[in-house]
Amino acid sequence: MITLTVNGDAHELDVDPTTPLLWVIREQIGLTGTKFGCGIAQCGSCTVHLDGSPIRACVTPVRSAVGRQITTIEGISDPIHGLHPVQKAWIDEQVPQCGYCQSGQIMSAVALLAGNSSPSDSDIDLAMSGHICRCGTYPRIRRGIKMAAAALRSESEEKEPFNG
Amino acid sequence: MGKWTRRAFISAGVLTGGAVVFGIAIRPGNRADKVSALVAGADETLFNVWLKISPDNRVTAIIPHADMGQGVHTTLAMMLADELDADWTLVDFMEAPAHKEYANYALARGYAAGDVEFPSWLVDTVNGIFLLATKSMNLQITGGSTSVPTTGQLGMRVAGAATKAVLLQAAASTWGVPVNELSAHKSTIIHESGAQSATYAELARNAAELNLPVNPILKTADQFTIMGTDVQRFDVPAKVDGSAVFGIDAMPPGLKYATVKASPVFGTGVKSIDESSIQDMPGVRKVINLGDAVAVVADGYWQAKKALDKLAIEFEQGENDAIEQSDIFTRFALAMDQAVRNGEEITDLTRGNADAAMESANIIVDAEYRVPYLSHAPMEPMNCTAWLHDDICEVWTGTQNPLGFAAEVADALDMDIANVRLHNGLLGGGFGRRAFPDYVIQAARIAAEVSYPVKLIWSREEDMRHDHYRQASISRFKAALDSSGKPTAWINQYVDKHDPIEAPHIPYGIENQFIHYTDTKTHVPWGFWRSVDHSLHAFFTESFIDEIAVRAGQDPYRYRRDLLNHEPRFRAVLDLVATKSDWDAPLPENWGRGIAIHKSFGTIVAQVVEVELVAGKVFPRRAFCAVDAGFAMHPDGIRAQMESGIIFGLTAALYGEISIRRGAVAQSNFHDYPMLRMNESPEIETYIINSGEKVGGAGEPGTPAIAPALVNAIFNATGKRIRELPVRLHDLGKEDLGAKDVA
Numbered sequence: 001m002i003t004l005t006v007n008g009d010a011h012e013l014d015v016d017p018t019t020p021l022l023w024v025i026r027e028q029i030g031l032t033g034t035k036f037g038c039g040i041a042q043c044g045s046c047t048v049h050l051d052g053s054p055i056r057a058c059v060t061p062v063r064s065a066v067g068r069q070i071t072t073i074e075g076i077s078d079p080i081h082g083l084h085p086v087q088k089a090w091i092d093e094q095v096p097q098c099g100y101c102q103s104g105q106i107m108s109a110v111a112l113l114a115g116n117s118s119p120s121d122s123d124i125d126l127a128m129s130g131h132i133c134r135c136g137t138y139p140r141i142r143r144g145i146k147m148a149a150a151a152l153r154s155e156s157e158e159k160e161p162f163n164g
Numbered sequence: 165m166g167k168w169t170r171r172a173f174i175s176a177g178v179l180t181g182g183a184v185v186f187g188i189a190i191r192p193g194n195r196a197d198k199v200s201a202l203v204a205g206a207d208e209t210l211f212n213v214w215l216k217i218s219p220d221n222r223v224t225a226i227i228p229h230a231d232m233g234q235g236v237h238t239t240l241a242m243m244l245a246d247e248l249d250a251d252w253t254l255v256d257f258m259e260a261p262a263h264k265e266y267a268n269y270a271l272a273r274g275y276a277a278g279d280v281e282f283p284s285w286l287v288d289t290v291n292g293i294f295l296l297a298t299k300s301m302n303l304q305i306t307g308g309s310t311s312v313p314t315t316g317q318l319g320m321r322v323a324g325a326a327t328k329a330v331l332l333q334a335a336a337s338t339w340g341v342p343v344n345e346l347s348a349h350k351s352t353i354i355h356e357s358g359a360q361s362a363t364y365a366e367l368a369r370n371a372a373e374l375n376l377p378v379n380p381i382l383k384t385a386d387q388f389t390i391m392g393t394d395v396q397r398f399d400v401p402a403k404v405d406g407s408a409v410f411g412i413d414a415m416p417p418g419l420k421y422a423t424v425k426a427s428p429v430f431g432t433g434v435k436s437i438d439e440s441s442i443q444d445m446p447g448v449r450k451v452i453n454l455g456d457a458v459a460v461v462a463d464g465y466w467q468a469k470k471a472l473d474k475l476a477i478e479f480e481q482g483e484n485d486a487i488e489q490s491d492i493f494t495r496f497a498l499a500m501d502q503a504v505r506n507g508e509e510i511t512d513l514t515r516g517n518a519d520a521a522m523e524s525a526n527i528i529v530d531a532e533y534r535v536p537y538l539s540h541a542p543m544e545p546m547n548c549t550a551w552l553h554d555d556i557c558e559v560w561t562g563t564q565n566p567l568g569f570a571a572e573v574a575d576a577l578d579m580d581i582a583n584v585r586l587h588n589g590l591l592g593g594g595f596g597r598r599a600f601p602d603y604v605i606q607a608a609r610i611a612a613e614v615s616y617p618v619k620l621i622w623s624r625e626e627d628m629r630h631d632h633y634r635q636a637s638i639s640r641f642k643a644a645l646d647s648s649g650k651p652t653a654w655i656n657q658y659v660d661k662h663d664p665i666e667a668p669h670i671p672y673g674i675e676n677q678f679i680h681y682t683d684t685k686t687h688v689p690w691g692f693w694r695s696v697d698h699s700l701h702a703f704f705t706e707s708f709i710d711e712i713a714v715r716a717g718q719d720p721y722r723y724r725r726d727l728l729n730h731e732p733r734f735r736a737v738l739d740l741v742a743t744k745s746d747w748d749a750p751l752p753e754n755w756g757r758g759i760a761i762h763k764s765f766g767t768i769v770a771q772v773v774e775v776e777l778v779a780g781k782v783f784p785r786r787a788f789c790a791v792d793a794g795f796a797m798h799p800d801g802i803r804a805q806m807e808s809g810i811i812f813g814l815t816a817a818l819y820g821e822i823s824i825r826r827g828a829v830a831q832s833n834f835h836d837y838p839m840l841r842m843n844e845s846p847e848i849e850t851y852i853i854n855s856g857e858k859v860g861g862a863g864e865p866g867t868p869a870i871a872p873a874l875v876n877a878i879f880n881a882t883g884k885r886i887r888e889l890p891v892r893l894h895d896l897g898k899e900d901l902g903a904k905d906v907a
Contacts, residue, residue, distance in 0.1 A: 039623060098591060
């Protein structure tokens with residue numbers, strides 16, 4: 001048995017420790033917002049946060065997530081603040097098309113903005129080029145990140161920082 | 165274009181549960197008789213309905229199409245709601261179930277009042293040219309960019325307008341006033357005196373007793389209040405918080421998982437399986453021989469995948485085992501030579517006398533182009549969950565043709581289609597792939613071997629190696645130019661014609677044309693791929709017209725423009741993109757600019773792309789797009805589709821190549837079938853023309869023109885003409901530069 005902490009909740013699981021985290025999150029914990037795309041860390045659809053850093057869950061053995069904080073797309077909104085500014089920006093810019101890759105895209109964007117409140121275009125390229133969007137929403141993702149960055153900056157001027 | 169003259173008649177009914185339902189009968193006659201055998205046992209809410217109004221005055225548009233990112237649920241609901249004069253904040257949608265009454269056939273066979281024209285691909289499909297006639301009854305396809313031009317224009321708008329008419333009539337008789345003293349506004353009927361008003365919900369029950377008009381009056385564009393506006397899409401909020409349910413997210417109780425490996429060489433079968441290698445693997449439940457594939461069922465996907473990778477499988481040998489991609493191109497070239505030598509050309513289009521014009525030509529230009537096979541590679545790999553219980557088969561998947569898939573499942577399990585319950589989830593990309601039912605048939609056959617629900621998930625490798633591919637092709641051109649450089653003849657021969665038939669045709673005023681083809685079978689399965697034949701022919705024709713312009717010493721934009729005198733609509737689109745892209749402005753060194761225009765699915769798109777060459781690598785930096793779809797129902801939706809089509813087309817042009825090695829697909833995942841990424845993606849500006857012409861589609865027309873615009877830009881930058889895709893096969897390093905004076 002191992003214990004995994006996902007979005008703040010502890011889960012006791014009987015699982016082969018070499019199983020990729022992706023399948024444990026989806027099949028055993030039942031959080032399906034995190035997606036399977038390639039299985040070889042090429043597309044970014046399975047991106048989750050491990051202690052705040054974006055990782056590819058499809059190639060991360062579940063044992064390496066034990067004792068750490070796992071955050072999925074379901075865990076970045078906040079009961080008090082509602083949607084994360086990145087999610088709000090995604091709606092304002094009407095970013096998603098099929099939407100399948102967007103959980104992963106959003107997780108990387110959230111991580112980017114947590115460490116860089118004014119990302120340049122090349123910062124965005126660096127943070128986001130591990131993701132594939134077959135629908136080609138890249139121009140809108142770029143706009144969405146900039147919009148969310150501006151919202152986060154004005155938020156932090158007004159009150160305490162958002163704790164996604 | 166085909167025509168139907170059969171007239172619709174429209175009826176209404178009341179649905180249980182308090183919602184009043186307006187149904188539009190598709191066919192005259194006793195429809196209960198016609199459909200009862202087909203819907204026996206089906207859920208009783210499956211009426212032939214497009215619109216319902218609930219007691220809280222909410223309107224639900226029932227949309228018979230799948231969402232794969234194109235936003236069709238929103239756009240079609242807008243069309244219905246606008247004609248209904250509904251309050252947009254009170255409008256919902258639901259996706260129609262897999263049911264005969266929502267088939268394309270039903271719509272095509274006379275839903276709308278009066279004569280109706282349908283795109284050729286749909287006519288052909290309905291007539292059973294591509295499918296057996298019996299199967300065409302089961303088409304409920306989302307494809308061919310037809311949702312707005314057919315279902316929207318002929319279904320949703322008519323349903324909305326007809327329903328508004330009976331609501332007005334119901335109010336008139338309730339209040340004892342003439343209908344012409346009433347108006348509809350935001351889901352309320354109001355009397356001109358202001359003394360009386362009633363919500364649609366209050367009038368709905370009485371209205372539903374009335375016969376809906378056969379020919380309701382539709383709005384003109386100046387009367388639209390919802391169509392043509394940028395409302396937010398229904399589907400977006402669930403796609404940003406992880407709650408959107410795709411096919412792969414189905415979770416029935418007691419679910420187990422399966423994955424498959426099909427014979428790498430298409431068309432060969434499983435020879436033997438040795439299960440001893442996986443006997444002790446935990447969680448593995450069953451190995452199933454599907455004839456041409458092997459499935460492993462386990463408690464989780466990962467367990468199934470590991471076991472399948474370890475399982476010793478021998479596949480049969482076949483006649484295609486040694487085929488290489490070069491053999492396929494050689495075969496194409498030989499077939500083309502032979503067709504011409506033997507006079508066996510299949511004529512696509514003849515105008516004037518092209519051969520005679522060649523003889524008197526001042527200059528003759530010829531060129532040969534090639535394109536490879538392409539895979540769809542949607543982000544969500546093929547998957548399907550199936551469960552046989554209580555004499556029914558429940559299916560959860562993402563499909564572009566729910567009704568057709570239900571029929572395939574029924575066939576595979578030898579059961580009545582009425583006992584197949586198909587739940588269509590969101591599609592994590594479709595692009596044509598999810599119109600082919602192979603994965604659903606596999607899931608049904610696996611489910612038939614066990615007593616619990618099974619979710620079949622294809623690995624990415626399986627998805628890429630067992631797709632239905634956009635065809636590889638060769639296209640040869642010969643053009644005659646007069647002394648002024650104007651083309652007088654155009655001869656084009658290509659391999660492997662599919663659909664739509666007009667894809668190779670050019671809009672240019674060239675007096676003598678001969679376009680012909682030869683069909684050469686290969687063992688590689690073919691499939692609809694975003695924009696279908698337009699995806700290759702726009703590359704061929706718009707590259708070659710550029711070559712002619714260069715040869716004539718003329719500017720590629722103005723050369724095209726001069727040949728479009730007789731096509732003012734094309735000209736307006738071309739002019740707009742040239743203006744917006746500042747066509748004549750100089751570019752920095754190592755930059756180039758290319759243009760192309762192409763009409764597909766009723767929509768004209770012109771694109772200009774600017775590229776920069778950095779150390780021999782091409783970077784598309786900016787793209788400009790002008791689009792005339794007749795009327796942009798949801799302008800932001802059109803912009804999104806143009807952006808999407810451009811990036812999809814650039815991915816194919818720069819990187820896309822599926823090649824055959826020893827009979828099988830050589831590529832396997834995104835490392836060897838790469839996609840355009842954020843850092844390579846151009847800025848895109850889209851400009852919309854509402855010409856008021858017949859409404860066209862949007863999902864596909866953004867794709868065809870970008871590949872030729874790209875290679876034309878590369879030529880402009882480097883003087884190097886790329887005639888074979890993908891671009892990455894070509895060395896564009898410095899040593900190749902300097903050939904800019906080809907003209």
